Amino acid sequence: xxxxxxxxxxxxxxxxxxxxxxxxxxxxxxxxxxxxxxxxxxxxxxxxxxxxxxxxxxxxxxxxxxxxxxxxxxxxxxxxxx
Amino acid sequence: xxxxxxxxxxxxxxxxxxxxxxxxxxxxxxxxxxxxxxxxxxxxxxxxxxxxxxxxxxxxxxxxxxxxxxxxxxxxxxxxxxxxxxxxxxxxxxxxxxxxxxxxxxxxxxxxxxxxxxxxxxxxxxxxxxxxxxxxxxxxxxxxxxxxxxxxxxxxxxxxxxxxxxx
Numbered sequence: 001x002x003x004x005x006x007x008x009x010x011x012x013x014x015x016x017x018x019x020x021x022x023x024x025x026x027x028x029x030x031x032x033x034x035x036x037x038x039x040x041x042x043x044x045x046x047x048x049x050x051x052x053x054x055x056x057x058x059x060x061x062x063x064x065x066x067x068x069x070x071x072x073x074x075x076x077x078x079x080x081x082x
Numbered sequence: 083x084x085x086x087x088x089x090x091x092x093x094x095x096x097x098x099x100x101x102x103x104x105x106x107x108x109x110x111x112x113x114x115x116x117x118x119x120x121x122x123x124x125x126x127x128x129x130x131x132x133x134x135x136x137x138x139x140x141x142x143x144x145x146x147x148x149x150x151x152x153x154x155x156x157x158x159x160x161x162x163x164x165x166x167x168x169x170x171x172x173x174x175x176x177x178x179x180x181x182x183x184x185x186x187x188x189x190x191x192x193x194x195x196x197x198x199x200x201x202x203x204x205x206x207x208x209x210x211x212x213x214x215x216x217x218x219x220x221x222x223x224x225x226x227x228x229x230x231x232x233x234x235x236x237x238x239x240x241x242x243x244x245x246x247x248x249x
Contacts, residue, residue: 007199010230013183014200018111019121025110026102028132030095033139040140 094142102135105151109134109158115196116162116189118182130165134158155201156211162193163212184230191226198223 113127134157138150145153166189184192197203197211198219205223209216 006227006231010195010227011199013230014115014196016183017121018107019114019124019127021106021110022128025106025128025132025135026099029102029135030098030139032132032136033098033142036136036140 090143094139098139098142101138101150105154106131106135109151109154112155112196112200113158113162115182115184115200116158116192118185118187118192120181130158130161133161155197159193159197159211162189166190166193186229187226191222191229194219194222195226195230 109131110124110127113130114121114124117124117126117130119125119127134154137157138154141153142150184195187195193212194208197208198205203211205219206216209219212219214222
């Protein structure tokens with residue numbers, strides 16, 4: 001038996017009577033798919049919110065702490081008594 | 083904005099319903115071959131198909147002309163491969179005895195055989211779909227063909243025949 005006829009016989013074996021499609025398949029898939037979409041939208045929204053909050057927090061910290069301003073020197077002793 | 087969204091939703095629902103009506107039977111047949119369940123008692127296959135279709139529904143607007151059937155099939159294969167890994171050899175195995183023409187194969191052999199022969203996907207695309215090297219897919223396919231066509235798988239029906247006689 002050559003390769004093609006072997007494959008053809010296995011293919012015939014696979015193509016038996018198809019199983020009956022349950023009537024609620026479409027409704028079930030739609031329901032689950034809509035839930036997936038809703039969850040995805042919520043997750044995206046939460047991610048954007050988190051990003052926004054992080055940005056706001058960073059800006060507030062930067063404005064109050066001013067890390068770019070050179071801090072006052074603390075190594076030189078104060079000049080007193082001359 | 084709200085009316086536009088609802089019209090999009092109904093269009094998607096209608097398209098998706100037509101798609102499920104057209105492809106549902108074939109997908110369910112594929113899944114039943116994969117899970118090696120009887121054609122009238124295939125809860126695992128139904129579950130797999132429902133989840134794969136739900137995933138396609140969720141991605142419907144982002145398909146951009148891609149064939150939804152390819153998308154569902156890819157998801158079905160990936161889900162089956164993930165699930166079979168947990169189930170293989172576990173306690174659940176005894177609960178559902180594999181039946182059907184592919185009962186003698188391992189889950190991976192079944193997956194490759196069904197995708198190559200029943201779905202008619204060629205070797206290279208099967209390898210890409212399953213994320214395996216081409217040689218590996220060829221090896222698994224040849225082994226599966228040898229197992230399916232060998233007469234050694236005859237004992238399985240013989241056992242059920244013996245059991246049926248006393249009852």
